[in-house]
Amino acid sequence: MLFHRGKLVSETVEKFWFLFLPLFFIYTYGVYFLLDFFNLASSTSLSTTSASTIAIYVSLALLLSAISYPVLLYLFFGPRSRGFKHWGQKHVFITGGSEGTGFELAKLLVQKRQAKIVTLFSRSQTKLDAAKKQLEEIVEKQKKTTTRNTSLIQGSTSIRTIAGDTTSLDSLRKAVEEDSTTPAPDVLIAAAGMAIPKYFEDASPEDFERQMRVNYLGVVNSAKAFLEHMPGAVTEAGKGSDYADERHKNFVAVSSLAAAVPFIGYASYAPTKAAVRTFCDVLRNEFVDSKTTSIHICFPPDMDTPGFHEEQKTKPIECKKVFPECFNELFQPGDVAEMILAGIEHDRYHIFSPDLVGNFLASRGWGPHPRQFVFLEFVLSPLFVLIHEAIVFLMDRCVVKYDHHGAWGGGGAGGNRERSPEKKRA
Structure with missing residues (x-):
């Protein structure tokens, strides 16, 4: 995704943030839940503020490491040697x-x-x-x-x-x-x-x-x-x-x-x-x-x-x-x-x-x-x-809704069925 240009760059950034923000909250809540769970079972107690802070830092570390991984690969190993930029002789x-x-x-x-x-x-x-x-x-x-x-x-x-x-x-x-x-x-x-x-x-x-x-x-x-x-x-x-x-x-x-x-x-x-x-x-x-x-x-x-x-x-x-x-x-x-x-x-x-x-x-x-x-x-x-x-839920729900086999009261074969033009002519 690093090689996008022009419009594809902006679209990729928008979609990335669309995924990043929910993930950040999911991971933060997950880490906080684990800290809270183990805190109850241990003799050492963490304040709510400390647990929240740790959860945020851990979530950021996980997500930022995922983002930085390809950049670090590029910095340490450089571009892959078998790629090319010019098509003039191809x-x-x-x-x-x-x-x-x-x-x-x-x-x-x-x-x-x-x-x-x-x-x-x-x-x-x-x-x-x-x-x-x-x-x-x-x-x-x-x-x-x-x-x-x-x-x-x-x-x-x-x-x-x-x-x-x-x-x-x-x-x-x-x-x-x-x-x-x-x-x-x-x-x-x-x-x-x-x-x-x-x-x-x-x-x-x-x-x-x-x-x-x-x-x-x-x-x-x-x-x-x-x-x-x-x-x-x-x-x-x-x-x-x-x-x-x-x-x-x-x-x-x-x-x-x-x-x-x-x-x-x-x-x-x-x-x-x-x-x-x-x-x-x-x-x-x-x-x-x-x-x-x-x-x-x-x-x-x-x-x-x-x-x-x-x-x-x-x-x-x-x-x-x-x-x-x-x-x-x-x-x-x-x-x-x-x-x-x-x-x-x-x-x-x-x-x-x-x-x-x-x-x-x-x-x-x-x-x-x-x-x-x-x-x-x-x-x-x-x-x-x-x-x-x-x-899976969406796919199965859709099939049940239109009930082309008639098992759910849709009228049997063809109850709610859009048959192909060849079958209609037959």
Whole structure:
């Protein structure tokens, strides 16, 4: 979170104080309660004022140590050596790059980072052509407004598009392989994904299979095609890769907050994103001995993208009502994309999103992985145990309220049930 800029900084500070103040009072009361309890059982007595003072100091010490931990790490060990600041010589390959988060990443790489090459990979050539046209307009606008900056003009981004399917390993291999005119990618961002939210009973086996192929196997294929060209990599045939070089490579997988907070309607979607999370845990551990490979994963919240609006067509009513409206914030994909790029630059394994609470929910509900703020999570953990319980209560209460199984007098299957359009037509 230390690398936020601009608007994200102010939003992060506001959300931090929103958590800090309640935690301060909770810890102060907890320490005071313990002091009071043990004071009654001991021969030494503390005055109420002394106990209150000690409780305040202990609470401040705990919280300030959590805040200062990342700062001390930076001061003693310096920045992580595998990060970078400049994209001018980078070739970035983005699956699902024709729209949504993938396209927002491409826009930032062209407009703010001036990457050398941006390759968009998607199934629809029509969408790719439209995306390329928009990106080229950005490049031309930059040239016109920066005529005095010749270095920027010479470094304008080259836009490439390749139509293909992430469920096909051969298609991805051909796309990422270096040819005589284009170097192999330095960064691959696996952003292709899809969601078909439905009740479990309404989801077909094809829905499960399709989402697993796109959301999980698409990431696996992307990693396979990209990482098998790493230095010292061995292909399936047992031969060293002809495309291996000494350039540093970054592989980024886009998971979802649903991997950490799954609920009704996402039986066919959430497991695919949870699989991505576990897959990246294995990759990170497997490549930890490589000095030229970095693995990253992010868990974006709901975003205002074409994919999100497409989900609304089949989404059960509980999906829309499970949390109070004040918590159903729809984030902008540009803000999420900015944080993904910043996370790559700082070599973060778990790349945070603008959703502060969502970041901790994803991290707290996760297994062993490198954590950015160990002491902060340690201090916050009691609060998030309660938050998890509150989430379970809200999810269960919502399902009982709409009673789509009819067990609570809702009229049986379909009593209060918003069925998918396919089922309605049937």
